[in-house]
Amino acid sequence: MAARSSKRQDSECSTAPLADDIYERKACNSHCTLVVLCSVLAFFCAGLLAGLATMWVYFGQQIDQLRSAYEKLDLPGHGSDRWNITATVDEAVRMLLEQEEDQKAAADHTQVGPPIQTGWSPGSRKPMAHLTGNPRQNLRKHHGEVKLRSWESEQGLATLANGMKYRGGNLIIPVDGLYYIYSQLSYRFLNENPEEHSDKDANIFQLIHYTFKQSSYPEPQLIMKSSRSTCWSKRTEFGLYTSFQGGVFRLEKGDKVSISVSNAQMISFEESSSFFGAFMI
Template sequence: MPRMGRQDSECSTSPLDPDMSKTDYREPSCALSRVCMTVFCVVLLVCSLAAAVGLVCTWLSFSQKIANLKRDYEKFDELQGWERNSENISALVDEALQKYLAERDHVEVGPPLPSAWASGRDRPMAHLTGNPEPNHYPKREENEVVKIRTWETEHGLATLANGMEYNRGNLVIPADGLYYVYSQLSYRFRNDLPEDSDKEERVFQIIHYTYRRNSYPEPKQIMKTAKSTCWSKRVEFGLYTSFQGGVFQLQKGNRVWVSVSNAPLICFDETSSFFGAFMLY
């Protein structure tokens, strides 16, 4: 029995402390929880950062697309605006043209031109020049008006084209239309009086006419230039140039010519005296 008591004493152990027992088993569990919580927070933070980066990238991409769409819309709007402006300009041009045509219709311009004269290159024209050789006009009364019948039509600067005809001083109009008619005459007077002569200086009336004849028997004066001039005894020559021009409604078959007073005084050089007409439309 004493041995048994000794064995009991040797084999017996002191009872375990309940608190100590609980502490030994709970400490590993708390550490694991902290680790898990830390890992979870790190993962959550990484995911949040990734989500934030994704949102930023998405926002930047979306902003770029919005900017591109806005730029494309502005270009489209500008294109539409240009098209609208083009349409407005075209409408204004059409309106101005219609207004011009309406106003032109109120102007009496005679019958329409034949189709043969529609092209500008084919419009009738003539430029006749002075021909000094045959112009030996007999001396007449100084103020007597005579018709110039000896214009040059072929040589030098002279031109007669596209249906325009010439007949003894007359330009014969080949088609109805508006024509510009012009003529220039240069006067050159040689002074035969000596400087010490007792005679008075001579006074000349220089009158330059342009006539038109249509179906009526009497010609119609369409232009006139007149001047009374006096050349001094102190100069050898006296010079004067008379030019006239105008736009007239002429009809097929009309005749136009030039008449002058004091014809012997005219200098019939081709660059000094000339006569012409050409169709405007």
């Protein structure tokens, strides 16, 4: 009995240290978990603070840019009760966006072969036009001044480009600037029955070539003129004369340029002999 009691006591004594070891391990695991959680929380807080600091710096820069843009504005009513802060901020933002778009466009711009444009915009190629004679014109005999209204603007050698427009005999200027304006008219005298007239008889013509500019003034302004008096014998079968004129003029958007002539029925409206045009320089 004494031996059995001794063995039982030894068994109980041997199990006591094992229970203490398990308790210490559990405490250690709990401590490690707490340290890990604290570390993760500290890291998260540090990242959050860094993000907030970055956002603070970014918005500070944006506010400085808005303030700089605002200082450049000349706003009516500034300093009074009528001053609209919302409109001021909107205008400052618009200016910043336009500045960024201009910088991006300048960085991305590449020079390529120019397509013919239907409208003009700043930075595009310069407006130009070359109109040619239209043989289908039916001009009655008229010795006085007549405006030429049927130039060819689309077919053959004719060209309209980069915003220049044509309507009813008028070239319409799309933008302010200096333009070279030119025109050429070829006159041809035909005598159907030259042998029926004597040498004393003659045909006398005044061939006058006008270029007009029409702007905001009610009456067109004469800007170029060339003239010649011809005397062709009635025994002559035909006679030829060419009138050319050109010059540089300052024109404004919406100005109209046109050509008028005397004895229009004598003009040869072949595209290579009679033409009219303008281009920006």
